[in-house]
Amino acid sequence: AQSTELAGQHWVITAGPTMEAIDPVRFISNHSSGKMGYALASAAASKGAKVTLVSGPTQIPPPHDVKLVRIQSAQEMLYACRAAMANGADVFIGAAAVADFRMKDISDQKMKKTDDSNEMTLTLVKNPDIIATLASEKSAQCMVGFAAETNNVLQYAKGKLERKGLDLIIANDVSRQDIGFNNDQNQVTVLSKDQQWTPPKDAKTELAKALVQIIFDYQHTQK
Numbered sequence: 001a002q003s004t005e006l007a008g009q010h011w012v013i014t015a016g017p018t019m020e021a022i023d024p025v026r027f028i029s030n031h032s033s034g035k036m037g038y039a040l041a042s043a044a045a046s047k048g049a050k051v052t053l054v055s056g057p058t059q060i061p062p063p064h065d066v067k068l069v070r071i072q073s074a075q076e077m078l079y080a081c082r083a084a085m086a087n088g089a090d091v092f093i094g095a096a097a098v099a100d101f102r103m104k105d106i107s108d109q110k111m112k113k114t115d116d117s118n119e120m121t122l123t124l125v126k127n128p129d130i131i132a133t134l135a136s137e138k139s140a141q142c143m144v145g146f147a148a149e150t151n152n153v154l155q156y157a158k159g160k161l162e163r164k165g166l167d168l169i170i171a172n173d174v175s176r177q178d179i180g181f182n183n184d185q186n187q188v189t190v191l192s193k194d195q196q197w198t199p200p201k202d203a204k205t206e207l208a209k210a211l212v213q214i215i216f217d218y219q220h221t222q223k
């Protein structure tokens, strides 16, 4: 249902994969569909927040009442988030699956296969850590990350919470076939430095509402 609990707040949310060019016809990317981030954007907007959704390439129609900014690479995602938060933001949620590496040099021309070698080596360099950079710049009052993990899920998530300087981290077990990347359903655990919430497994559209409520309640305990 429409509500106005978040009226006056600005939420910036990332979604989808990033796409890192190799040459004019090839790229490096991942299986993120954008469903989780788009659901969060819709849930925050339906509670009255002004929402900017910074999205990598997805097949999802733009949500209502959300400002959609489309990008491809991680570097473009960082610039778009900074621009969106130039006047501050209340909440940032990093639901995007950002490529950790990009090509050192993108080839201007289509790379050719040669007859003399069966191997090809691509040299990659690290992408900026978008959420850690934004957290260090204090871009939003409440910084919320996701941690996509296949093992030691809560322990690794807690490490990312601390290392990236976040307020909350949403631990997502992406080894399971029934949740996570590209599924309609998801199950997560939200961690702060001293609390933990586990909303029930549900459709991403429903889970997103529960997550927005947890973030909203957390903001209020911090005031």
Ligand code: PMT
Pocket: 014, 015, 016, 031, 032, 033, 034, 035, 036, 037, 074, 093, 094, 095, 096, 097, 098, 099, 100, 127, 128, 129, 130, 131, 132, 144, 145, 146, 147, 148, 149, 160, 172, 174, 180, 181, 182, 183
């Ligand atoms: O898009 P869907 O198909 O609906 O799937 C949802 C999801 C599984 C992609 C989503 O729930 C999720 O877990 N997103 C985070 C994926 C990820 O890249 O996690 P990570 O553990 O590698 O990164 C940790 C956090 O740092 C994330 O908030 C990520 O956005 C951020 N990050 C990572 C690398 C980087 N260079 N910059 C970042 O900001």
